[in-house]
Amino acid sequence: MRVIIEPTAEQGSQRAASMVAQLIRKKPRAVLGLATGGTPLRLYQELIRMHQTEGLDFSRVVSFNLDEYVGLPPTHPQSYRHFMTENLFRHINIDIRNTHVPDGRALDYETYGSQYEASIAEAGGIDMQILGIGRDGHIAFNEPGSSLGSRTRLKTLAPETIRDNARFFGGEEEVPRLAITMGVGTILESKKCIMLAFGKEKAEAITAMIEGPVTAQVTGSALQFHQDVVVILDEESASQLGRREYYDEVEEAHRRLQSENTN
Numbered sequence: 497m498r499v500i501i502e503p504t505a506e507q508g509s510q511r512a513a514s515m516v517a518q519l520i521r522k523k524p525r526a527v528l529g530l531a532t533g534g535t536p537l538r539l540y541q542e543l544i545r546m547h548q549t550e551g552l553d554f555s556r557v558v559s560f561n562l563d564e565y566v567g568l569p570p571t572h573p574q575s576y577r578h579f580m581t582e583n584l585f586r587h588i589n590i591d592i593r594n595t596h597v598p599d600g601r602a603l604d605y606e607t608y609g610s611q612y613e614a615s616i617a618e619a620g621g622i623d624m625q626i627l628g629i630g631r632d633g634h635i636a637f638n639e640p641g642s643s644l645g646s647r648t649r650l651k652t653l654a655p656e657t658i659r660d661n662a663r664f665f666g667g668e669e670e671v672p673r674l675a676i677t678m679g680v681g682t683i684l685e686s687k688k689c690i691m692l693a694f695g696k697e698k699a700e701a702i703t704a705m706i707e708g709p710v711t712a713q714v715t716g717s718a719l720q721f722h723q724d725v726v727v728i729l730d731e732e733s734a735s736q737l738g739r740r741e742y743y744d745e746v747e748e749a750h751r752r753l754q755s756e757n758t759n
């Protein structure tokens with residue numbers, strides 16, 4: 497796991513955006529795994545800027561989102577489909593037919609989950625999965641206790657997640673209790689994962705995820721099994737890491753290697 501600590505969320509998001517851009521330039525048909533929530537917003541803003549001012553071309557990019565609330569139509573202001581449209585898709589030249597967000601109105605969630613998995617496989621698998629993390633260490637909506645081998649399916653939200661997301665809905669009562677989400681096993685099959693976490697409220701989850709044991713109680717910790725994960729943090733989310741100096745040394749070594757290669 498590569499741990500990159502940037503001074504601010506702004507710089508961390510720019511770092512992530514340049515990784516996404518590099519992939520798209522190398523592979524115009526790249527398959528991106530996308531996340532919602534407050535964390536990736538600056539990354540999406542930077543990608544929009546790159547599209548508008550540098551001509552970053554999304555016309556052949558395919559995307560799969562991690563999750564969606566059950567019961568919300570795509571037009572609902574809090575649905576993740578609506579979030580993606582407003583915060584990314586409508587500002588770039590992605591073909592909307594190539595964007596996938598689980599359908600919160602599916603009737604048979606078991607069949608729907610298998611179909612979602614099949615479409616990911618058909619697209620050739622996810623090249624780069626963007627991830628955030630919940631305060632309890634969850635990824636997508638894989639709440640504590642989720643199987644580390646799980647696939648796309650229905651999940652009941654944990655009370656902490658309902659509380660955290662109440663701010664978007666104007667109260668806990670309004671937050672849907674169920675979501676359809678990629679499983680931990682689905683996420684682990686992505687070729688590369690970029691996890692973003694900013695702010696001191698994420699420090700505990702990040703420390704557990706990177707330095708704690710692999711446990712279904714912190715589903716993000718399953719990423720320790722993945723061979724290509726980059727975690728991008730700011731000073732606040734990195735503040736409780738025990739091996740901070742080592743991560744900085746590794747990054748310094750990376751920088752030196754890169755400048756030797758370009759000289």
Ligand SMILES: N[C@@H]1[C@@H](O)[C@H](O)[C@@H](COP(=O)(O)O)O[C@@H]1O
Pocket residue numbers: 531532533534535536562563627628629630631635636637657
């Ligand atoms: N399903 C989403 C996750 O994908 C996201 O990582 C998490 C953190 O959200 P935020 O980035 O707003 O802190 O919230 C929700 O639970």
